[in-house]
Amino acid sequence: MAKRRKPGSGSVHLRKDGRWEGRYVVEYDQRGYPVTKNCLARTKSECLQKLKALREACQPPARPKAIVSNMPFGDWLDHWYQTYSMPALRPSTQQEYELRIYRHIIPALGKIPLNQLTEADLQQFYCQLKNQGRLNRTELYGPSLSDRSVRGCHITCRAALARAVEEGLLPVNPASGCKLPGEGKREVRVLTREEMQRLLIQAKEDGCYELLLLELSVGLRRGELLALQWVDLDLETGELRVSRQVSRVRGKLTVSRPKTDAALRTIVLSPAVTEQLRRYRERVDSRWMFPSPKKEDSPRDPAAVRKLLRRVLERAGCPKIRFHDLRHTFVTTALAYGMDVKTLSAVVGHRSSSTTLNVYTHVTESMERQAAAKIDQGIGKQEAPPEEAREAQRSAMTTFTAVPGKRRKPGTGCVTQIGDHLWEGRYSPRGPDGKQRSRNVYGHTPEECEEKLKVLIETMKAEIQAERRQFREAADTA
Template sequence: MARKRNPNGAGSIWQRKDGRYEARVYVPQPDGTRKRKTVYGSTWEECDTKRQELVRRDRQGIPTPTRSAKLSEWLPYWLEEYVEPERKKTTHAKYETHVRLYLIPKIGAKRLESLGVADVRRLLTAVKRQASAATAKESHRVLRSALSAACREELISRNVAQLVPAPQVQPRELKPWTLDETVIFLEAARADPLYAAFVLAASLGLRRGEILGLSWGDVDLDRRTLSVRSQLQRVQKELYADTTKNRRSRVIPLPLICIAPLRWQRLRQKAQQVAAGTDWLNDGDYVFTTRTGRPIEPRNLSRSFERIGQRAGLPRIRLHDARHGCASLLFAAGVQPRVVMEILGHSQIAVTMNVYTHVSEDSRREAVGHMDRLLRRRRGRPE
């Protein structure tokens, strides 16, 4: 019985002079082009099975390289097709930096199938030497994610990056301000135009982008609540509004210390709007703006924070470190971990417990004092 002719684009099968069967199908490549892929079989049925698999991958848009793609070809394709549509712009920008500066220059010439454990080890050693262990750890994460995508697309059979442990990074010693130092900072910042922003950072631990992404529609001063729905981010030359870090909004009760600064900020902003006239531009109804209603640059908020702290004679910390200090103060006040997690907007309580809490010297002394009293009481009892 004559076999049916395959439809256009489904390839064709014929018998070679050596007795084997051969099929050729045009398939998509990782770089977006289409090339002809050849498969072989000892029987017509075996060859047809391989041909059908190529056709299936083609119809699903799965790349099937005619040769093993180089890392320099696969990584840009992965960034464009996998990372950019699914991840945040900040994540894409970070991954692109590691691909451009470290992965392609050092292992870009390697093909996916020939990349080995030794190659990954040499990569990490080179990145540590060029930058730092933390940078090498992040490059390892990027490579592992890119190779996982290649495995899912059946371009490679194993992810060699998973066989190599990530570099060990020594945690940065962090000493957030004590309660007294936080009060000193807020007193020093009282006359600053961004005073209300610093109060939110110190009392609620809001992220920098969350502070700058606040709109007046998110603030209810009568009910004393604050809704964190978005954040303001800069990636390269673009300043844009984005969802929160974990893509979830949260509603936080406002402490009394925040009410007066926010009322003052609203009055001050209205006065600036009148003074700016037609030059006023505040499309997002942002709480914190420049004199003409433009959003505040994230880096400028950090600069102001560091300048005020230095002027007040306080230990130098980052604006983000105030978030760590807020968590520690909440724990010291007896707030339950789950509540602290919701206030800070963490997706996992382990992050709250392991990263954002720091035991102060006063807390350690108080704990030792309790132990001293317990032991003294026990020793004084008669046997």
């Protein structure tokens, strides 16, 4: 009679294909059904070894045997995070906490008994982080850790020790009196009107015009912008619903709810932006408003968009800024043009108007000039400039022309020389059925081939658009 395995150790059986399969129950779902993981091997002994490794990998972190005051600070910190902190954190925030706890705090302070941890130990630890705390990219940023990261480690230690005080393990919190580096706000760069024009001109050349136009028009967070789907936009009324965000968590692209309840909002777009998105909709065959050019049925990667913006800024001759600075630019520009703070706070998804005023508004050179002019009008009795001059100043446009990239833009086909005096142009779009279709044109010069290719592209786009309308009509009828 075969021996029965101990409960909780998993199961092993021989499959019909001759391989051995080991299964282990990880947890039970809300309905009470088991959630399992499996491993495969050619022999039973190999399968048992793999099953043992799988079982150990699925085990939760070992909890301290006893919660006592002289337990190692690392054990208490892990217990506090797993029990009290982690369940209430978003996945992206969990990643930040785990980096602080398991790569910075525990290696440095984890072996000190909890009741022997002093303010001096913590203060020395923060100084070490500030001077030699960076773990990677030291060749780019130097050995010191940023002030924000040092303060984050302190916040984590203080919260864990405060819980220890509440549970009677410590009489006082040793982190309460530590001195920390200043908060030091990061320098923010707001684009001028002329720089925004150059940015959009170059973006049209690089194939990201609609993405940057929408960002400069409503100031969405990067994750919110990339998570937009066409069902979120009403092309008749111009209403845009923001209900999700895209972020990268532990190397995987994740779609989740926005960071706060105030971020769940509806924005009304201007007629010009709505019309531009209507024309853009005809060229996009995806449920995502800004789909990934590499992965099917996936939004753009936030990291890829950051690199794209850097390239467009460089070609447009604009200063190097973060993608989030475009949000700052929108808020500051909206206030400069007279939008009231309460409405603006609702548009950008802030809980309170004070956040909008304190964090996202910046005094620009044009705003300083306008303030000086108003002072001259009120105190110096200087007359305001004529309306015609102000209108001409508002309508002034940049003379910048886009810098062509080394690669052809998506949707423009390709041209290849196939003979001494013969060039081939090819266009290969996907139809409404998802299948790729290709057509070719030929010319004796590259210029002649380019002209013929333009005509071919327009023709094929019209055909695909007509087929798409037929598919929609058939779906509506059904």
